[in-house]
Amino acid sequence: MVICYIPLKEGLAVKHSAHGLLAKARKLSSQVTALVVHCGIQEEDIRLDCDEMVMIRLSEREWPVSSCHIQAISSFQRELSKEGPFLFTSSPLTNEITVGLAARSGSTIINQAMDITMDNDRLIVKRELYGGKACTYEYASCSNYISIDPAFLNYYKTSSKRPVSIRHLDLNVPKNDSIQFIKNKQLSWKEIGLTEASCVIGIGRGVYQTPALDQIEILAEVLNAPIGGSKVADELQLIPRERRIGSSGITIAEADIYIAIGISGSSQHLEGIKNVKHVLAINNDAAAPIFKRCDIGIISRYENVLPQLIAALKNGDGVKNIEDIGYTAAGV
Numbered sequence: 001m002v003i004c005y006i007p008l009k010e011g012l013a014v015k016h017s018a019h020g021l022l023a024k025a026r027k028l029s030s031q032v033t034a035l036v037v038h039c040g041i042q043e044e045d046i047r048l049d050c051d052e053m054v055m056i057r058l059s060e061r062e063w064p065v066s067s068c069h070i071q072a073i074s075s076f077q078r079e080l081s082k083e084g085p086f087l088f089t090s091s092p093l094t095n096e097i098t099v100g101l102a103a104r105s106g107s108t109i110i111n112q113a114m115d116i117t118m119d120n121d122r123l124i125v126k127r128e129l130y131g132g133k134a135c136t137y138e139y140a141s142c143s144n145y146i147s148i149d150p151a152f153l154n155y156y157k158t159s160s161k162r163p164v165s166i167r168h169l170d171l172n173v174p175k176n177d178s179i180q181f182i183k184n185k186q187l188s189w190k191e192i193g194l195t196e197a198s199c200v201i202g203i204g205r206g207v208y209q210t211p212a213l214d215q216i217e218i219l220a221e222v223l224n225a226p227i228g229g230s231k232v233a234d235e236l237q238l239i240p241r242e243r244r245i246g247s248s249g250i251t252i253a254e255a256d257i258y259i260a261i262g263i264s265g266s267s268q269h270l271e272g273i274k275n276v277k278h279v280l281a282i283n284n285d286a287a288a289p290i291f292k293r294c295d296i297g298i299i300s301r302y303e304n305v306l307p308q309l310i311a312a313l314k315n316g317d318g319v320k321n322i323e324d325i326g327y328t329a330a331g332v
Ligand SMILES: Cc1cc2nc3c(=O)[nH]c(=O)nc-3n(C[C@H](O)[C@H](O)[C@H](O)COP(=O)(O)OP(=O)(O)OC[C@H]3O[C@@H](n4cnc5c(N)ncnc54)[C@H](O)[C@@H]3O)c2cc1C
Pocket: 203, 204, 205, 206, 207, 210, 229, 230, 231, 232, 233, 244, 245, 246, 247, 248, 249, 261, 262, 263, 264, 265, 266, 267, 268, 269, 272, 282, 283, 284, 285, 288, 300, 301, 302, 303
């Protein structure tokens, strides 16, 4: 049996990465259990490809506190005593959860895995080394907590299946009052990690030594979007090393929108945005390869575009039509 942890906040759709996690589990075992920790979602709304779905509800106040998720998982383990590797999708929350679980149980964790396979009844976990230039294979056991990088889980389609069996569990453990949720703080664009943001701005050589860099920061502020960039942007010290996007940097798998400014769109850069849903590219060269990857392309110097884009966004209506900001969408 393999158990997959699926955190599902009310009103949010099941992410592709959650379906990907279940698909990975399917390849490992014919028995897959999904532990859905949720915040009030109706079970009829959930479509997951698993044999059994166990649901535990947390309150809105408990949701952001990792120790409440740990309590939910501990409840599940105690009540149902199921054996099997526990799979998670890597995120800041699940990384905290796996560390907490491992500390309590003395088990080992393997975080940010690329893949997990079975070979002669042994679980083998593949992990990246040196930003993807090499990888390592580690044996795992049934008691391991393993989290898989969402960048390697996003190719799976939404399931239309209803789980075969559904049960609800109460969170019947004494509440841990030493840790309490105080308030929600919206992180600013400077604090949000590129891999957690839903909108990311990427800058490249095209913005180097231009007078409109402040406009990029204003756009980041308006959209609350963190700024990353190309390898060249990193080498020109426009962004810190850990904000490089691409094959030798990070992958921004969770972003819905990527705004590429002054980036040509090399294959190495595109590798880091391959799972992004929508790309808006601003580049003054109509032949730049980024225009082949984008949904909306604006062929112009970025300095001419950003003031109007920012004004349109500040207006509150957003940009409904790219013609509104005076530039023709590239025919891509
Ligand atoms: C082993 C290896 C690993 C690599 N890993 C990565 C990686 O992880 N990530 C990565 O990004 N690259 C990586 N690269 C480098 C990659 O090949 C490219 O060199 C790099 O992505 C180019 O960066 P860029 O788009 O910022 O610059 P350029 O390719 O120089 O593009 C700049 C663009 O800005 C446009 N421009 C200029 N002025 C303006 C303006 N005023 N307004 C709007 N547009 C303007 C230009 O038309 C041009 O298209 C790697 C290379 C190798 C060999």
